Amino acid sequence: MARKTGSHADITGPRLRSAARALFARHGYAAVSMRQIAAEVGVQAGALYLYTPDKQTLLFDLMKEHLDDLLATLAAQPLPADPRARLAAFAHFHVAYHLDRPAEVFIAYMELRNLTPENFAAIERLRHRYEDALQAILAEGVAAGVFRVPDARLATMALIAMLTGASQWYREGGRLPRETVAEIYAEMALRAVGA
Amino acid sequence: MARKTGSHADITGPRLRSAARALFARHGYAAVSMRQIAAEVGVQAGALYLYTPDKQTLLFDLMKEHLDDLLATLAAQPLPADPRARLAAFAHFHVAYHLDRPAEVFIAYMELRNLTPENFAAIERLRHRYEDALQAILAEGVAAGVFRVPDARLATMALIAMLTGASQWYREGGRLPRETVAEIYAEMALRAVGA
DNA sequence: CCTTGAACTGAACGGGCGTTCAGATCACTC
């Protein structure tokens, strides 16, 4: 008793990732079983192993995809040369991007400790690349005399934590529209660094 | 073959909580077994049930203790009347408190989804009480005309995320001393709200 | 119409899980 109708390989693969993303985000990697994911996909657990070598790789791929996409989208972003406008654009981009992907954000920040050491190192490298992009903006602003921050690295971590936090409380259709939230956060980020 | 030397009830209880706190923070609630905790305590798994009714209550008690202590310590804090000085004192307190308790902070923010609905509601109530304390400071500052924030609730969430984030990267004996970190974060918080 | 091979099932593997409990141990009281 196998599949009833036609070939499903190109359907089941994405569905697996999508189901895993939703379940990991809601209940956490360790609390979700392959059987639960399989049930969500509408398949037996064994069939999942046609699309992922194991559960750990499934988690790693989700996180890597998220960070790769984050870095690629940032790179494609037109960032003004002026440090102030540049930081405003970065902050606006960061908030909007994260509000659009609450599940991915949740996983990327909560499941780091469930990665094997090698996978963890790979993800941390990507994340560091992203942080460095912000840190460079701050350093330029300091050099240009328009930002006043005692420590660029600390300010980077503080801003990213603040901006990312938006996705923890924001709910679609809530009191404030997405654009307004991004705008206010960008404004706070600028002020925080003394712009 | 039971205990070898004397009575241990007043020792094993705290040791259970301490071991659970450390293991939950490192590996996550769902990934830690009662047997692992028992091994850390130096006891068989069954013995733990003399000190906690179940694993869920163990997690809940750790989180409730943390938030109760946070609220009590905040209440005992002498906060100046001037909104600017008041916010600076709050921010400084928050960062210092969180840098001192990285394990508790990690658990309180990462394991919310592993609480039963009733326990979750109870913890959220406590957390909301704390957030309201900050929001009140911001509202006073806005009323006094010294803070400029479009939305006090949003600013509250943004500041708490930023300040709490310090405990994610801060390491004892690192580049910056604890006091300096708290000072810089407090300064950034003040500027973020336009003070 | 027969063959092939991709897609999937269903059962099994060894092992760990949270929790319970009868029984063992032993500091203490009277």
Next chain:
DNA sequence: GAGTGATCTGAACGCCCGTTCAGTTCAAGG
């Protein structure tokens, strides 16, 4: 020095885990 009760062990309960794999189904190619 007998008895008590707090403390803990060790084994067991039923259940779920990630992963493997022989076998089944069926769309597509010749």
